[in-house]
Amino acid sequence: MARPKLAGGSQKCGRPPGPDSSLEPYVQTRIFKIIVIGDSNVGKTCLTFRFCGGTFPDKTEATIGVDFREKTVEIEGERIKVQVWDTAGQERFRKSMVEHYYRNVHAVVFVYDVTKMTSFTNLKTWIEECNGHAVPPLVPRVLVGNKCDLKDLIQVPSSMALKFADAHNMLLFETSAKDPKESQNVDAIFMCLACRLKAQRSLLCRDLEGRPGQPRRLEPTHDANGKNSCPC
Numbered sequence: 001m002a003r004p005k006l007a008g009g010s011q012k013c014g015r016p017p018g019p020d021s022s023l024e025p026y027v028q029t030r031i032f033k034i035i036v037i038g039d040s041n042v043g044k045t046c047l048t049f050r051f052c053g054g055t056f057p058d059k060t061e062a063t064i065g066v067d068f069r070e071k072t073v074e075i076e077g078e079r080i081k082v083q084v085w086d087t088a089g090q091e092r093f094r095k096s097m098v099e100h101y102y103r104n105v106h107a108v109v110f111v112y113d114v115t116k117m118t119s120f121t122n123l124k125t126w127i128e129e130c131n132g133h134a135v136p137p138l139v140p141r142v143l144v145g146n147k148c149d150l151k152d153l154i155q156v157p158s159s160m161a162l163k164f165a166d167a168h169n170m171l172l173f174e175t176s177a178k179d180p181k182e183s184q185n186v187d188a189i190f191m192c193l194a195c196r197l198k199a200q201r202s203l204l205c206r207d208l209e210g211r212p213g214q215p216r217r218l219e220p221t222h223d224a225n226g227k228n229s230c231p232c
């Protein structure tokens with residue numbers, strides 16, 4: 001079984017101390033660890049394939065343990081490595097790995113299959129598992145209904161999914177890993193999370209840089225036009 005390369009610990013602000021402060025700033029690529037969770041067969045592997053590789057795989061097999069995929073994206077001039085953990089949906093292929101999934105996670109994507117009601121009702125179990133691993137409330141979560149291309153087979157109405165997403169403070173994306181016309185929508189899932197994380201971590205850095213004993217205030221980041229820089 002693949003041993004996970006553990007992410008985290010590399011999100012430093014500023015630059016390391018150096019002998020010559022006139023040198024170019026040392027640029028460290030930040031890594032955001034995003035885990036993709038949900039029942040077996042909902043399309044987690046295909047969604048991560050679509051985002052990281054831009055294609056829909058001809059054939060997939062049940063994921064064993066975890067598969068890692070990566071994509072480097074640029075947000076407001078900063079290169080960020082999005083490290084996607086494609087987890088196993090089948091209990092027997094995930095049980096020894098669960099602790100690794102949640103350790104130092106930065107964001108969580110919950111996936112269900114819009115053509116399979118049980119994959120939607122099982123979401124509460126996945127959320128319980130996530131909560132049981134003490135994932136901090138600041139870690140953003142999104143809900144993804146996959147296989148929207150199978151229009152005649154839809155069992156989970158959008159209204160029901162939206163209500164659930166609202167109740168759990170998540171954004172909802174309904175999409176298809178298979179339909180190439182949906183590829184931007186698939187990208188948006190991960191880009192939205194990366195933008196949020198970047199914004200959050202800028203606040204955190206600014207907060208940590210505050211002088212000890214000084215009052216600290218967290219404010220949203222804005223671009224040059226004064227707009228909030230997150231697209232979602």
Ligand SMILES: Nc1nc2c(ncn2[C@@H]2O[C@H](COP(=O)(O)OP(=O)(O)OP(=O)(O)O)[C@@H](O)[C@H]2O)c(=O)[nH]1
Nearest residue numbers: 040041042043044045046060062063089147177178
């Ligand atoms: N029609 C359609 N089929 C899809 C879509 N996404 C995935 N599939 C199919 O669904 C099946 C399961 O996809 P996977 O991505 O392997 O599912 P998984 O969630 O990774 O499953 P586990 O690894 O067992 O947890 C495959 O036959 C895919 O071809 C989609 O958007 N539309």
Ligand SMILES: [Mg+2]
Nearest residue numbers: 044045062063
């Ligand atoms: Mg898989």
